[in-house]
Amino acid sequence: MPPDHFALLFGAGLIAGTMNAAAGGGSFVTLPTLVFAGVPSVAANATSTVALFPGTLASAYAYRHDATPFGHVSMKVMLAVMMIGGFAGAMLLLYTPSRIFDHIIPWLLLFGALAFTFGPRVNAWLRTKVQIGPRTLIVVQFFLGTYAGYFGGAVGIMMMAAWSLLGVTDIKAMSAARMLLVGAANSVAVVIFSFTRLVWWPQMVVMMIAGVIGGYFGARITRRLPAHRIRTGISVVSFLMTAAVFY
Secondary structure, three states: OOHHHHHHHHHHHHHHHHHHHHOOOOHHHHHHHHHHOOOOHHHHHHHHHHHHHHHHHHHHHHOOOOOOOEOOEOHHHHHHHHHHHHHHHHHHHHOOOHHHHHHHHHHHHHHHHHHHHHHHHHHHHHHOOOOOOHHHHHHHHHHHHHHHHHOOOOHHHHHHHHHHHOOOOOHHHHHHHHHHHHHHHHHHHHHHHHOOOOOOHHHHHHHHHHHHHHHHHHHHHHOOOOHHHHHHHHHHHHHHHHHHHHO
């Protein structure tokens, strides 16, 4: 690994860890950076997922007692559906040719950036127009799990939006469930990716270590900052990285 790539990947890991500790969106930084560092697009996506997983797992473990069932849907069912979806998404990525994924990446990043930035506003409007039941929620969770296993950008925002349409308003419970369920979907994807040749291990280790450091200090820093400033900062970074990838 060239020294400049090492510095680039380490810096990206720090930023991604900080973003994930604040409100999510770390993959908006790690995926494009890996591609810029010469990692093929599909392998970059898999490597990014594995690199960010320890931070997600740590957060999921910390929140494990705060997650509660939603309506008539038990948390065990939600976990099972997310893991099945994560498996489907990971397998879909494995069978996506790199030349096709090269064209998909910019649009995935743009979709995730738009969902992260405007999702809360759209969701506030949807709550006045739409309500869903437990069966619909399970179907939505499966597709969100598939998205998480395939790419996952802003999946937490989408998940919380779906739950609010069910009538869930407890932000603490939703935040806990979001981390737990995203961690479940990613855990399946990580296991699958680890048994393939997709993961570029030296690059992954650099990003993982930096991500853990960024996540720790990011959590300490972001606790002192207003939430709207954090979201604005992450949105700006997300759109800048998306524009760079389109270019």
